[in-house]
Amino acid sequence: xxxxxxxxxxxxxxxxxxxxxxxxxxxxxxxxxxxxxxxxxxxxxxxxxxxxxxxxxxxxxxxxxxxxxxxxxxxxxxxxxxxxxxxxxxxxxxxxxxxxxxxxxxxxxxx
Numbered sequence: 001x002x003x004x005x006x007x008x009x010x011x012x013x014x015x016x017x018x019x020x021x022x023x024x025x026x027x028x029x030x031x032x033x034x035x036x037x038x039x040x041x042x043x044x045x046x047x048x049x050x051x052x053x054x055x056x057x058x059x060x061x062x063x064x065x066x067x068x069x070x071x072x073x074x075x076x077x078x079x080x081x082x083x084x085x086x087x088x089x090x091x092x093x094x095x096x097x098x099x100x101x102x103x104x105x106x107x108x109x110x111x
Contacts, residue, residue, distance in 0.1 A: 004068060007044030009053070012067055014042040016060045030059050 017027050024042070028035040033052070040046025041056070048056070057067045065071040071079050080099075087095050 005044075006041075006047055008070060009048075009067060010042040010044040012062070012070070013056055013060065016062055017042075020060065027059070031055055 017024070022030075024035045024038040028038045031038070031052075037046055041048055041052075053067065054064065056062075057064045060067075063072065069079075084092055084095060
């Protein structure tokens with residue numbers, strides 16, 4: 001897994017905040033953190049705890065996978081393809097098999 005990109009997380013937070021027509025001040029009140037800290041998070045200069053990122057995702061109604069990794073329903077195929085490209089050719093079938101087994105486990109668990 002790639003390192004967490006706090007600049008990209010900040011961009012996604014800022015985009016959603018503006019989409020919801022919230023100021024940094026209003027968002028900071030909702031999260032009970034300072035507006036300065038919101039600004040740092042949005043610029044990617046402030047590293048947030050998992051608890052803070054989760055709270056932000058909940059308040060902004062963002063999926064945590066999207067907020068942290070940029071993974072959404074519209075780009076999930078591309079995400080798996082990028083992962084597959086990084087794996088040596090001789091291990092790609094194993095990766096696909098593992099993904100299928102994991103998916104089947106989830107399917108069986110929910111039926």
